[in-house]
Amino acid sequence: PARRVVRALRKGLSATAKDTETAVRLARAVQQPITTGRQIAVTSIRGGAGKSTVAALLSLTFAHYRADPVLAIEADPSLGTLPRLFGAGEVRWTFADLARILDPSMRVTDVTGYLLPFTGGGWLLPGSQGAVGAQLDLDAYRIVMTSLRRWFGTTVVDCETLPAEVARTAMTTTQARVLVAPATAAGVATTRTVLDWIGGLHRSMLPTTVVALAYTSPGMGVDPRKAAEYLGVGGAAVLPLPYDRALAEGGEIRTALLAQGTREAALALAAEAMD
Structure with a gap:
């Protein structure tokens, strides 16, 4: 029995060391220097x-x-869910408001007056004030994305669902793209169709595409390995995002309340997108 305990302890220490090594590698990938805005x-x-x-x-x-x-x-201004997920208060300025006043002479301090701060030192540009049916003009999108690139090292764009015009433009003009697929048979099948479309635009886009296989409810039975084999076409990465009750509630995301597996999955997604 003593030998079995020793072997178990060694195995546990080995697994812990491997997990730590993986976390360090992913963190370094997220923190890698970038010469232009990502x-x-x-x-x-x-x-x-x-x-x-x-x-x-x-x-x-x-x-x-x-x-x-x-x-x-x-x-994606139609419902304005991103401010709620960040726990933001009142939304005074929106994407369209900033697009109208952006000027080459503006400084970053002028721009941040139109943004909402969130935990960790980041900034949020809301799409709307929560109005149903709000629309985002493609020209406004191009103005904002081009102008803000010089001030922000990393920009994450929450797009409309495909095949909306802004979403199609974002998919083809950003350095990386994350395609969120529900962990269902139908979700995997339709996501494969989108990947085939991306590959048809340019094969070089697939290696910079990440599929987030989202388990949004308990009991979703899609095998992540089989899904990865089916969706990993042309070099696209496929990473699972496990079900998390704290996320399923749909309120403000408090990272301290997230399961360890969720935090690890988020780090892996960020590393893959940045790398």
């Missing part, structure tokens, strides 16, 4: 997949690990 689009094929939740998790992770300014942009 813009990452997050979208999905349908609503309810967890797209905004993934965008918020990525933004919080980047803000925690990186020293340069992080910006979260809500380019």
Whole structure:
């Protein structure tokens, strides 16, 4: 029995050391120096997949690990869920408001007056004030994304669901894209269709695409390994995001309340998108 205990302890220490090594490697990937602003689009094929939740998790992770300014942009203004996920208070200025006043002579301190701060030192640009049916103009999107690149090292864009025009533009103009797929048979099948479309645009886009396989409710039975084999076409990475009751509630994301597996999954997604 003593020998079995010793073997178990050694095995546990070995697993702990391996987990620590993995966490350090992922953290270094997230923190790697970048010479130009990194813009990452997050979208999905349908609503309810967890797209905004993934965008918020990525933004919080980047803000925690990186020293340069992080910006979260809500380019899906119809319901305005991103401010709620960040626990933001009153929304006074929106994407469209900032697009109208942006000027080359402005300084970063002028711009942040139109943004909302969130935990970790990041900034949020809301898409709307929660009005149903709000629309985002494609020209406004291009103005904001081009202008803000010089001030923010990392920008996470919460896009509309595909095939909306802004979402299609974001998918093809950002350095990386995260496609959120519900962990269901239908979700995996439709996401594969989107990946085939991305590959048809340019094969080089697939290696910089990450599929977040989102388990948004307990008991979702899709095998992550089989899903990864089916979705990992052309070099796209497929990473699972496990079910987390704290996220399922849909309120403000408090990282301290998230399960360890959720925090590890968010770090892995951020590392893959940044790398």
